Amino acid sequence: MTVPSIARRDHAYPPLLAELHDPPARLFLRGSAIHLLRAPAVAVVGARSCSAYGAQVARSLARELAGAGLVVVSGLARGIDGEAHRGALEAEGATIGVLGCGIDRDYPAAHAELARRITETGLIVSEYPPATEPAPWRFPARNRLIAGLALATVVVEARERSGALITADFALELGRDVFAVPGEITAALSAGTNHLLRQGAAPLLSVDDVLLALGVERQEPRKSQAVSPAAARLLDLLADGAQGADDLVVRSGRKTGEVSAALVELELAGLAAHADGVYRALAAP
DSSP, X not given: OOOOEEETTSTTSOTTGGGSSSOOSEEEEESSOGGGGGSOEEEEEOOSSOXXXXXXXXXXXXHHHHHTTOEEEEOOOTTHHHHHHHHHHHTTOOEEEEOSSOTTOOSSXXXXXXXXXXHHHSEEEESSOTTOXXXXXXXXXXXXXXXXXXXXXXXXXXXXXXXXXXXXXXXXXXXXXXXXXXOOXXXXXXXXXXXXXXXXXXXXXXXXXXXXXXXXXXXXXOOOOOOOHHHHHHHHHHTTOOBOHHHHHHHHTOOHHHHHHHHHHHHHTTSEEEETTEEEEOOOO
16 A cells, blocks of 8 residues: 655645755655645654643643644654643644654554544654654654754753753754743753753743744633632632642632532533642633
């Protein structure tokens, strides 16, 4: 079976990718949304072994970027990459996954279903011909494609020696915008992003930072689902930062049962999430 592909000389070849000093001679494709290769895109990358906070940030950010009409590009890896793709899909937006192996391989295998969902409305691409197995040296090369396809790159979480930093370096070489999500100075998962900030990357505090840099207007948000006064009070408290249920009981002055019910209400409304024993506020869906 012939695998769809485009060559550098083809009109459909992404012009941003052609700006690399060594653009791939051919891109192999899975999915039919080839037009996405020429659409405005933002790369969202980060650690495979990310924190619950990093996963939530990546997913929420990608959801808002896709909701603003931008294509979300990432590497289909575990952790931040996978959450970025999921966030874009949740917004019914477009996303492109870039593989470091043949287009006929699902890597990691655990993301086979995610890859299938991506190809329904988006695209998976690789510079490697079918049957090419994943190898460690292919992933840094893959990262240059992620940066090359995007107008800007966002690093959510990264250790000191992370592949996401390689993606950021490629973006900087291309003169593209690089954003980093600030993190705790004592956290290993923040070492890479904080280093980028020290080197001059723009701090990302909200999706508006990216949209403003790219000249993209934020679309009108959907109305938030109405919640009870008790849930609204807890959401106000969570705006101060992640907190445990016991802390919320003390700070709200409400009974444990009332707080538990309100937290469930917030989770069902998509306004809060629970992970690592704490609750965090999320952007309104």
